[in-house]
Amino acid sequence: MRSGLGLACFVLSYGLVFTGSFATLLDGALYSDKLFQTDSLKDPGIEPAVMVINTVLSVMAYEYPTEKLSVYLSDDAASDITFYALLEASFFAKHWLPFCKRFKVQPTSPSAYFNTIPSSTSSINSKQFVAIKKLYQDMESRIENVTKVGQVPEEVRLKHKGFSQWNSYCSRRDHDTVLQILLHGKDMSARDVYGNVMPALVYLAREKRPHFAHNFKAGAMNSLIRVSSMISNAEVILNVDCDMYSNNSQSLRDALCFFMDEVEGHEIAFVQTPPCFENVTKNDLYGGAVRVSYEVEFPGMDGLGGPMYVGTGCFHRREILCGRKFNDQYKNDWKSGNENIDHMKEASLHELEEKSKALASCTYEENTSWGKETGLVYGCLVEDVITGLSIKCRGWKSVYYNPQRKAFLGVAPTTLPETLVQSKRWSEGNFHILLSKYSPTWYAGGLINPGLQMAYCYYNLWVFTSWPTLYYCIIPSLYLLKGIPLFPQMSSPWFIPFAYVMLGDSSYCLLEFLWSGGTIQGWWNELRIWLYKRTTSYLFAFVDTIIKSFGFSNAGFAISAKVAEENASQRYEKDIMEFGNSSPMMTLLATLAMLNLFCLLGVLLKQVVISEGNVRICKTMAVQVLLSGVLVLINIPIYQGLFLRKDKGRLPGSVAVKATTLAISACVLFTAFT
Ligand SMILES: O=c1ccn([C@@H]2O[C@H](COP(=O)(O)OP(=O)(O)O[C@H]3O[C@H](CO)[C@@H](O)[C@H](O)[C@H]3O)[C@@H](O)[C@H]2O)c(=O)[nH]1
């Protein structure tokens, strides 16, 4: 394979602290006890610097000609601690990269590597292993100390000119662009310990001002696209979230092969790898692995023009991301790429920095097509999916690349509230696409494959599934309590279609799940999450979208937490569900669980008291009993969380009171007045 293509890796980070405008009341309530408190520099933060640099180091160590590789870190919190960590990483990389090359290290994220390879069984020369591990641990503890203190020590600040850029810094939402080229081929000192060229390494915190929308991740990506076009202008861009690391140092070459394919390569805009997570447990309590999507749905879409762009672990062709329309002439157009930066060849690094800084200013995009036709599309909570769709509508295809050794591994949410908030963001974003300019229902018609149109709709219509699900969680149980059958009797032929749908659907889903590598317990857990997402996330996303469309609030990107406190992690490992707050979402879930419990208990009690025997109820209302029964069984973790557990992750007493009162009132009112 020709190794001529340049690659820019974008690592996106929100930095050490939680920032950004929180828009919705619902999110606000949900996050109030967890995230708002992290708004202090001393907090370990939701995206720890050590995690971020591990991502950076893992992509720097790709098996690829280093002079063609540049890595950009976007720090949306503009934290000097993250900058300090990156500076440390740039020194450590001088040892780490040659070590990875020499011993074919996998994964190339040092922390993941040291965690997976116990030193005793290592086949690697143990002296070198011990030495590099020590270097890493020393660096890690220095960074952790600085994070704990919340301040970079004065003597370190004085040693690197980059820190002076924080002199004019006001707050995370109000600061100049901070840009520092830490490693670059032009700089003779940017060599590893054996004197080899290293990949370029750039720190960027784009300018932010209170009165300018920063457009969250999409805004950060667009700044990176521009800044990198000045510094390296590589033809291919890879973007990785800071909570993922490269787990397969070959995957970059493989991905580029798709673009360079002589027959179809010219049609391909991006190559998406599945987001996989290293922290999902065997039975995947929160359904974080999204198995069926990545093992069944995405390969399906691959046959219809290619999968969606899902934001991380995706290789893009720069020009196409910047708005280029498809035409057949695009073939073999690779060489034209780097003319743009030829004129920069003579410039000094300082000049490069200054020129690039201007591209990350918050006024740069005014009256331009950035965020509309150029770069990532703004205004949608799943900026990636809408951007991918817009690219497809311009005539391009994409490729799904799912190598055996996963290309990237990340962190999935480890609590129920986080899972539900993330899913709310996704479903809200997807609903937004349905209503947007690029709606697959009308705009995309004729532009993309009808099958792909349907696939997009499948995701875009998520929010609507909340209504039937809520109906089935409430109404049949209430009618059961009242003694009114809603479904055909078991002896009636009309029962057959119901039985067919119930059995057919659940056994098909189960098989699909097992086939995708899951366990039976995992399927049951996923069924629970399926239910919880539909009754809370999707409902709240729907309501929020309506409220927003009347202009009452703006969309906000609720960042997913990346670290959990010690006890919570232990519970996570043991598959004990973590609730831990009294948000409206938790109250709603608890109320539905209590309602079903009361209805089922009520009806059983009636059977005992009015000794008509169990025969009648089984005959006339079997489906309702089954439905309530399954709902009660699936909600067992909620009952435990409400009444049996004492740890911090349980449901608070106030939720128990609210849920019980609401559920009893619903039962009483329903039986009395209908
Ligand atoms: O204003 C922002 C907000 C987020 N990010 C970064 O965006 C990434 C994704 O954010 P995260 O909180 O981790 O969200 P997830 O729910 O884990 O992300 C999934 O969903 C997002 C869309 O909702 C996609 O963009 C992501 O790629 C996908 O992994 C992280 O690296 C963040 O640092 C920014 O740089 N700036």
Ligand SMILES: [Mn+2]
């Ligand atoms: Mn994430």
